[in-house]
Amino acid sequence: MKRLLVREKSARPPGRGDVVAASPDDSDFVASAVGPTGTAPTPSGHTREWEISGLAAMSLRLPICLSVIAGLALGASLLPAAEAPASPRVVKLRAGVDNAMKFDLATIPAAPGELLRVVLSNASTFPKNVMGHNWVLLAAGSDVAAFSAAAAPEAASGYIPAKWKDKILAVIGLLGPNEVGEVTFTAPGAPGEYPFVCSFPGHGVVGMKGMLVVRR
């Protein structure tokens, strides 16, 4: 049986819930630990040792656990607001409405360093391998036509060319009909125009692209 050694140095009269039993017997001890009946007076300032076990040990540990949990909750509520995670601004974007190869937004405005969540839904009715759509945000000044050309043969990666990884800021992977994808990212801190494009072959060329415009 698991045993817990308790040492008490009491400088006040015993109260309800105090450990005051002098008997090493378990049943006597439990009775004395939960109520005033059966308690024995503890001489003030006297030091005693008991060996307790089982239920008695549990009845001691539970209040300790509860006060630790309460302490943690109190600590969390006292955290400064600045440390709470910011919630992103959600930007909803639709691709392939009326099976057109375009996004329904050509421009997404953002503040420098703003936390954004772009949610893309594919309204196209064609199969993913015929007319899938993705969303790729590129660094300012990127050559979108060159990126699209590099992406076209990269079916295995969902048309994300590994060679361009340094220019890619955010990606929503290729979606089939009625699928929804999203990405959460921090907008660049530098004001400017950051192109986004669908890199499915042929889509960028016909205008399935737009611009994230970062402005103060």
Ligand SMILES: [Cu+2]
């Ligand atoms: Cu597309």
